[in-house]
Amino acid sequence: MKPREEGKGPAAATNASAPEGTTPPPPAAPVLPKGEKEGQRPTQPVYQIQNRGMGTAAPAVMDRELGLKRIWLGAGTPSHRPSLHPLSPALFPAVVGQAKLLPPERMKHSIKLVDDQMNWCDSAIEYLLDQTDVLVVGVLGLQGTGKSMVMSLLSANTPEEDQRAYVFRAQSAEMKERGGNQTSGIDFFITQERIVFLDTQPILSPSILDHLINNDRKLPPEYNLPHTYVEMQSLQIAAFLFTVCHVVIVVQDWFTDLSLYRFLQTAEMVKPSTPSPSHESSSSSGSDEGTEYYPHLVFLQNKARREDFCPRKLRQMHLMIDQLMAHSHLRYKGTLSMLQCNVFPGLPPDFLDSEVNLFLMPFMDSEAESENPPRAGPSSSPLFSLLPGYRGHPSFQSLVSKLRSQVMSMARPQLSHTILTEKNWFHYAARIWDGVKKSSALAEYSRLLA
Numbered sequence: 001m002k003p004r005e006e007g008k009g010p011a012a013a014t015n016a017s018a019p020e021g022t023t024p025p026p027p028a029a030p031v032l033p034k035g036e037k038e039g040q041r042p043t044q045p046v047y048q049i050q051n052r053g054m055g056t057a058a059p060a061v062m063d064r065e066l067g068l069k070r071i072w073l074g075a076g077t078p079s080h081r082p083s084l085h086p087l088s089p090a091l092f093p094a095v096v097g098q099a100k101l102l103p104p105e106r107m108k109h110s111i112k113l114v115d116d117q118m119n120w121c122d123s124a125i126e127y128l129l130d131q132t133d134v135l136v137v138g139v140l141g142l143q144g145t146g147k148s149m150v151m152s153l154l155s156a157n158t159p160e161e162d163q164r165a166y167v168f169r170a171q172s173a174e175m176k177e178r179g180g181n182q183t184s185g186i187d188f189f190i191t192q193e194r195i196v197f198l199d200t201q202p203i204l205s206p207s208i209l210d211h212l213i214n215n216d217r218k219l220p221p222e223y224n225l226p227h228t229y230v231e232m233q234s235l236q237i238a239a240f241l242f243t244v245c246h247v248v249i250v251v252q253d254w255f256t257d258l259s260l261y262r263f264l265q266t267a268e269m270v271k272p273s274t275p276s277p278s279h280e281s282s283s284s285s286g287s288d289e290g291t292e293y294y295p296h297l298v299f300l301q302n303k304a305r306r307e308d309f310c311p312r313k314l315r316q317m318h319l320m321i322d323q324l325m326a327h328s329h330l331r332y333k334g335t336l337s338m339l340q341c342n343v344f345p346g347l348p349p350d351f352l353d354s355e356v357n358l359f360l361m362p363f364m365d366s367e368a369e370s371e372n373p374p375r376a377g378p379s380s381s382p383l384f385s386l387l388p389g390y391r392g393h394p395s396f397q398s399l400v401s402k403l404r405s406q407v408m409s410m411a412r413p414q415l416s417h418t419i420l421t422e423k424n425w426f427h428y429a430a431r432i433w434d435g436v437k438k439s440s441a442l443a444e445y446s447r448l449l450a
Contacts, residue, residue, distance in 0.1 A: 109189075130422070134194050142203060142204065239439075239442070246415070361400070
């Protein structure tokens, strides 16, 4: 056989000196030529894959096995080919195959996507991959409604765990006593199932306003009043989530605050439009509602009481939300149903005239109380004294599981006109955040508030 580079290297001299009809001895230590170009030999892609899995653990083993493979693939004659298959598991260490099957790096806790100064952080891209099957879930809500707890339970934690171990740090007892907020900016967490969760600071937060006033923090030059700055921060976060999330959960702990719905409609009004597929402006009308992106909106009634699970009260809540959001383009109905997940097994599917994306979640402490429910009095029958008390709704853990399955099964429409991978989504979100901070619509709305 002739080498690839004729007349060059020791291989040519060996082949020339061997008499015709004899078999030249196999090379002692096959080495890649210095002038070899990428893609020239068929073994090069295999070498790259195995080298990625091997790392620097065993370079000598890699060199020996690569040499045997080159001989088997044609560097030697058939009489000198090794009898052992070069891709046999006995030849390569098990770490090569294991490296290909290793799951992505698992996050232990959330990291900052936007800090408390409303600046973008780039550390989250280290946990993202080049694959397109991703779901982005964000949360909005007033102060103290339980946003971080809900996002932790949906992402990586269970109700039995200590709240101090949650991936999104919940409000501590000391913070509650001071009336402060735990989360600032936007926190990022991605699960092993490639679901991105974004926890945000409370909207229209009085503690953030109090911190601005009492600590004499300098406001940006475009804002003159602290309360205007706090409201614009909240609108920036909400408009950002409405653009980069598939699902936005609105958490409230009492029903209902009209200012919250007015805020959602304002954020929808100033939401940045979906970027066009090309930089060239279309000759048709500027904004087409068919191409504009709007996320799924889920209203989560946290800390719900037993009477909130009454069918009559449930119908009133659905009707109220439907009337308040009637003119919104957000997808607030038709994608989440409490009737289909057997929370109300006795109600027919057509019980609600217009079912919105509403989910009820009881107090988390009620789960501990249900372990020792009140018993019947001593004068009652012994059978009834052993039965638990009436709770009026499924257990907290069961409802969390049902909510998780409902949220994860939602449709994942394209956020832009092109399919985004996880890393592309990160760059897209960074561009949207920069556009939100420089938005002319938000600047004009801020001027009207002042």
